[in-house]
Amino acid sequence: xxxxxxxxxxxxxxxxxQALRGVNIVVPRGELVAVLGPNGAGKTTxxxxxLGMRKPTSGQVRLFGLDPNDRRAxxxxxxxxxxxxxxxxxxxxxxxxxxxxxxxxPMAPERAISLAGLDEQAKRPSGKLSGGQRQRLYFALAVCxxxxxxxxxxxxxxxxxxxxxxxxxxxxxxxxEGKTIVLTTHYLEEADELAERIIVxxxxxxxxxxxxxxxxxxxxxxxxxxxxxxxxxxTDFRGLPYASLDVSQERVRLFSSAxxxxxxxxxxxxxxxxxxxxxxxxxxxxxLAITHEAEKEPVA
Amino acid sequence: MSTxxxxxxxxxxxxxxxxxxxxxxxxxxxxxxxVLSLGLPVMFxxxxxxxxxxxxxxxxxxxxxxxxxxxTYAVANxxxxxxxxxxxxxxxxxxxLLQRAxxxxxxxxxxxxxxxxxxxALIALVILFAYAYVxxxxxxxxxxxxxxxxxxxxxxxxxxxxxxxxxxxxSANSAPAVANAIYLPMTFLSGIFxxxxxxxxxxxxxGQVLPTYHYGQLxxxxxxxxxxxxxxxxxxxxxxxxSVVLLAVAFRMYRLDESRKFx
Numbered sequence: 001x002x003x004x005x006x007x008x009x010x011x012x013x014x015x016x017x018q019a020l021r022g023v024n025i026v027v028p029r030g031e032l033v034a035v036l037g038p039n040g041a042g043k044t045t046x047x048x049x050x051l052g053m054r055k056p057t058s059g060q061v062r063l064f065g066l067d068p069n070d071r072r073a074x075x076x077x078x079x080x081x082x083x084x085x086x087x088x089x090x091x092x093x094x095x096x097x098x099x100x101x102x103x104x105x106p107m108a109p110e111r112a113i114s115l116a117g118l119d120e121q122a123k124r125p126s127g128k129l130s131g132g133q134r135q136r137l138y139f140a141l142a143v144c145x146x147x148x149x150x151x152x153x154x155x156x157x158x159x160x161x162x163x164x165x166x167x168x169x170x171x172x173x174x175x176x177e178g179k180t181i182v183l184t185t186h187y188l189e190e191a192d193e194l195a196e197r198i199i200v201x202x203x204x205x206x207x208x209x210x211x212x213x214x215x216x217x218x219x220x221x222x223x224x225x226x227x228x229x230x231x232x233x234x235t236d237f238r239g240l241p242y243a244s245l246d247v248s249q250e251r252v253r254l255f256s257s258a259x260x261x262x263x264x265x266x267x268x269x270x271x272x273x274x275x276x277x278x279x280x281x282x283x284x285x286x287x288l289a290i291t292h293e294a295e296k297e298p299v300a
Numbered sequence: 301m302s303t304x305x306x307x308x309x310x311x312x313x314x315x316x317x318x319x320x321x322x323x324x325x326x327x328x329x330x331x332x333x334x335v336l337s338l339g340l341p342v343m344f345x346x347x348x349x350x351x352x353x354x355x356x357x358x359x360x361x362x363x364x365x366x367x368x369x370x371x372t373y374a375v376a377n378x379x380x381x382x383x384x385x386x387x388x389x390x391x392x393x394x395x396x397l398l399q400r401a402x403x404x405x406x407x408x409x410x411x412x413x414x415x416x417x418x419x420x421a422l423i424a425l426v427i428l429f430a431y432a433y434v435x436x437x438x439x440x441x442x443x444x445x446x447x448x449x450x451x452x453x454x455x456x457x458x459x460x461x462x463x464x465x466x467x468x469x470x471s472a473n474s475a476p477a478v479a480n481a482i483y484l485p486m487t488f489l490s491g492i493f494x495x496x497x498x499x500x501x502x503x504x505x506x507g508q509v510l511p512t513y514h515y516g517q518l519x520x521x522x523x524x525x526x527x528x529x530x531x532x533x534x535x536x537x538x539x540x541x542x543s544v545v546l547l548a549v550a551f552r553m554y555r556l557d558e559s560r561k562f563x
Binding site for chain 2: 051053054055071072074075077079081083084085086087088089090094095097098099101102103104105106125138141145
């Protein structure tokens with residue numbers, strides 16, 4: 001069975017700007033994948049190529065083994081874009097019914113509406129929805145065709161904590177039903193708790209492609225935090241093995257590949273340390289370390 | 301498998317129906333937009349019919365002549381303003397992006413826009429005709445009302461091209477200005493607002509090549525060939541030529557917009 005998505009050595013230029021520099025992503029059916037990266041890394045461009053919204057300058061894109069602009073392939077995909085709009089004056093129900101008609105086997109409009117938690121707003125014009133409700137409408141439009149593969153491009157941007165939680169639960173539910181899900185995000189915890197596999201993109205290349213646990217284990221090092229009697233400045237750490245240092249008043253937070261050496265040296269320098277904690281890296285640090293490595297060794 | 305027949309893609313008919321209905325419903329719920337398109341032709345006709353309607357020339361009641369003028373104006377108005385500016389608005393509000401990501405064929409989306417415009421133009425005509433009949437006491441033969449209707453809808457193809465070219469070639473901010481700058485002079489120079497015979501000779505020379513001129517001629521032929529300056533056949537040939545030109549421009553604008561966003 002062909003994979004749901006294949007992006008093979010995809011390069012993309014926007015005029016002189018190189019957005020993708022040879023991206024390889026294969027998503028087998030039924031997988032829940034998070035594409036992670038800082039803004040401008042090439043996440044949205046990758047999604048747009050997968051959807052056929054943009055064409056690669058070179059390389060290949062296939063959806064279910066077909067050209068992404070093939071209607072048969074498109075009819076198996078739902079999508080929630082980062083930037084888009086729907087007519088303000090049409091109601092939630094009307095829009096869900098309309099978008100369902102684009103698909104061969106849509107779910108009942110009521111089902112899509114209640115999956116999105118919009119039952120009470122079904123008769124409301126889309127222009128009168130709040131920001132969070134609007135996002136949920138786009139969710140309903142993404143799933144109303146009952147597609148096998150759903151793309152979510154930064155779906156939780158602008159959502160409050162509670163709606164974000166509910167939203168992630170719905171996505172997870174879809175994953176459990178055997179749907180293939182490709183999600184872009186720059187929230188690391190989102191990728192960590194949701195995805196079976198994380199693809200990290202930075203400056204147009206894939207710099208990591210592994211499970212969340214594997215990505216975390218890639219980073220040797222610990223997060224160190226402590227307070228000091230006297231406020232420190234960055235110069236106090238000169239020559240020490242640290243990264244992403246954050247000093248505010250007496251509170252110090254940093255990341256170190258050799259915490260023992262660092263602490264010994266600080267004691268030697270006569271720094272008084274209290275409330276010391278040393279813990280393993282979470283995904284955020286792993287991510288920072290990975291993107292940092294990539295920066296040091298630019299891809300030719 | 302639960303169903304005996306599995307479809308790979310959705311049926312186009314239902315898609316086109318719902319897409320057209322959505323266009324129509326969403327536009328009708330934007331009153332500022334529709335009132336202008338539906339109301340202006342009636343207002344102009346009411347005014348000029350009250351002033352000149354009773355007079356007769358070449359055996360034709362001036363009111364009937366004016367009715368054809370403003371019916372032409374009404375349909376062309378819908379194509380250039382409701383349709384053209386509407387498309388520019390949709391684009392600026394990024395309605396085209398999500399639609400483009402859907403399994404909705406672009407040709408179905410375009411067909412729905414054209415169908416919407418034709419239905420909306422028909423609504424404008426029915427309102428104008430109803431006013432003319434009830435208030436303006438205009439009595440055309442039953443066949444003539446229908447004849448006029450199909451001529452105006454068929455002859456609006458170049459106007460659809462113009463509307464589409466404006467819709468895809470301009471931004472929401474500039475669309476109304478561009479539409480007015482192109483369309484208003486055209487209607488004046490073509491004898492739609494002021495009878496062609498009253499225009500100075502040099503203006504007539506310009507007017508005679510415009511699509512709106514031949515569009516008007518197509519309509520006036522309903523009242524008798526002696527009322528129009530050219531026959532139905534000749535008007536249709538001119539309009540066919542303009543259709544090719546303006547639809548080509550529209551298609552070019554569409555492709556340019558497409559290549560900016562989706563290449």
